[in-house]
Amino acid sequence: EIRYIYRDGVYQTANDSDIMKILMKYIEDFNIRLINSSVLKQALELLDCTCLHCPHDIMNTSEDYINFQNGILNIRTLELSKHTPELMSSIQIPCEWNGAASPTPNFDKFLNTLTNGDNLTQTLILEYIGAVISNIQGWRFKKAMFLLGKGNTGKSTLINLIANLIGSKNVAERDLKSLNERFGKTAAYNKRLIYSNDLSFMKIEENAVFKNLTGGDSISIEFKNREPFDFKFKGFLLYGMNDLPHFGGDKGDNVYERIIIVKCDNVIPKNQLDPNLERKLFEERNGIIYKAVMALRNTVSRNYQFSITDTCIDNLNEYKRENSYPVEFWTTYTRPLTADEKPSLESQKLYTYFKYWCSEQGLTRVPSFPEFRKEISAFCKQNWGDMTKRIKTGVVLTEYEMNNDWKDEHRFFYYKSIV
Template sequence: MGKVFRGEIRNIADLDRQMEEVLKKVPLYYDDNKLWYRWNFEDFKWELVDETDILISIDEETDIANISQRMINSQIITALKMASRKKRPRDLRNTQVQIKSKIVDVASGEEMDASPDYFCFNPIEWEVGESEETPTIDSLMVEWVGKENTKKMYQWIAYQMLPEYIIHRVFILIGNGSNGKSTFIDLLRRFIGDNNYSAGDYETVFGRRFGTSILYKKLSVLMPESDFGKISNTATFKSATGGDAIPVEFKNKGVFNYKNYAKVTISANSLPPTLDKTDSFYRRVNIVDFPNQFKEKYDVLGSIPDYEFNNLACKCLRLLKELIKEGIFDKEKDIDKKREKYEKLSNPLSVFIEDELDENSDHYISKREFNTKANRWLRDHSHRSLTNKEITKFMKEMYQEGWGSFVCDKGEKRSERVWMGVKWKGEEVKISEERID
């Protein structure tokens, strides 16, 4: 096809007319938030671009001799802003997903071609298979989370496809290393595609300026192997996962409100304590245990044939339809049970203290002995070990630190740092009267 225009732009009317012709070949859109989008004909989606990208596209489709002149390219950009704004693409419905070049309504089964008329960003690149058989993936799921949790994990994969956050849930994958968490995330990433997810830690995404910008027009945000401190600020987190508008700011751009649909998946060796004790926080959290450890290190995903990913797309369409209708994940617990599980996993030392210690004002226990027994218990219960500093910080919130005297096997007395007012359950200890508080 020939160039849209050759020669010099000499007047505004000439410019406006030519830019209308350009938009027929290079669909562009300039939105209310002053962001530019260009239609990608190869991937059947809109993508973010800047003004330089726009001018390059115009230069490729025209032979405007004076396009490099500042006044001319400024007028071109202004003309395109006005013309493209008039051609605002339609948003997808909250039951529509995109698979390659097709937009599929999972509720009705209706299909239509993806085109610049629709504001679509997130095509799944796999074909829809002819069956739902995924034997290799099934086997991996059972190894990772057990048969009882397999459906829930498939539902979570299916939910990523939807550019809406209609079910306000976050999945937290919990367990020590080498247990399949990272491989599951790799599986999720491979299915939805590299352009449909972003990655970042909790504090960066939900606690810092520009952090929420990585969520923009993404299906998933993956937070791998997070070991972070107390969760103290959950306002943005709850808005982002609850269907509410969040502030988004790109560098050198203004702030605007955005309704996020990137589903949050957190992989953690241990859960951080939360200062937010509200029902709305615990309701969002679905904790999935990865209890097994695997010694083999090989390319697990390489063992999955491509046809299984196509069949996974077929399976996910059915699961997503059911999920939207039911509004809840398989075997999901009520809020009280979610709260109980979260608190036990985020404060395992509290469970150890409750199980192993009794309060008694006439007794004290050695800090050294406490640290040794606590870490042995944590390891036996599949929790990570804590440093002496971490244990001391936690214990100081409940008990007083002091010096205590102990009698050695040889009858000699020794003094060491102790926790006051506690003793080991079932243990009768005769304490020396010498004590320095």
């Protein structure tokens, strides 16, 4: 069980030592001679027995409110009220709500540089910041953000800014692979953001945890020396990277549609880097917060939909191809039939070509024929049965043929296979 103390407008976790310090003050005021370790332990045990025990997921469920240092903001009415212990909030944003826009020249310049002047992407980023600092359940959006690009483009600066806006107590730095480990998911407990600003390329065999965290499904988490329990993550995932991870497991649209890929291609020369930029940005935090909340309100009015740009959609489609060996093979080496061509590409022969290509790539595990069909079908948004038909020679693709690149690059293997 986790204990909380309400202090400075927010519920804060408390261990035995924290509770004993409070008990000591009360006992001292009553009779200082009673203070000893035995009395304190007895008082702590009595307190545990008589305390109200609440469900572990009771915190941070009031989605219309953001807990700022100077009060509680209703994001629908923009009214600021006094802190109250009746609002079960363990996340307080280390900023103040001023209720009006204020200049953010450094942030505006930084965001413009990061996005190469793309106003639509700037709007998307502001919406994402607003969602992360809010109390809205992250699974309503079902989106993780990947910032993709080389070093010195501002990825880490943006991620560090967002983490600082939320506060160090409300974030956890974990890569995608560690979340799959036995105790890895504990990092998500009562956190608003899981992030890494320098995610190295990695292969993740299963994406079930990623789906659970972004989709609001219950996950079993286990703290060391404690019984595991089910928990629903309410926050967001944000990662900066030079290369996108390679996911195993389910690769349908229900996974890909949970990812926003923002490419950061504008590399800043080293002699133009500002070592004080993060400090300057954080000094403008109240103005940034105002912009982010106003952008968030627009997403709420659209039923929790971010303004996904066409560029982000293109980035995601490219990722689908790169993250799936069957799709990469399919998009590289097949083409649509022309009007005067008859279907002749047998599905089993297509899979044979694919296996040969996999051997050329040095893959140790080749997707099975059912896996191959499933990933191609998901990419083409068609059932495999609708893409094929049976003729005398076997099952053939109705609308596709191998292209000339395959025939030229694998001339011997191709013509040998059709003899």
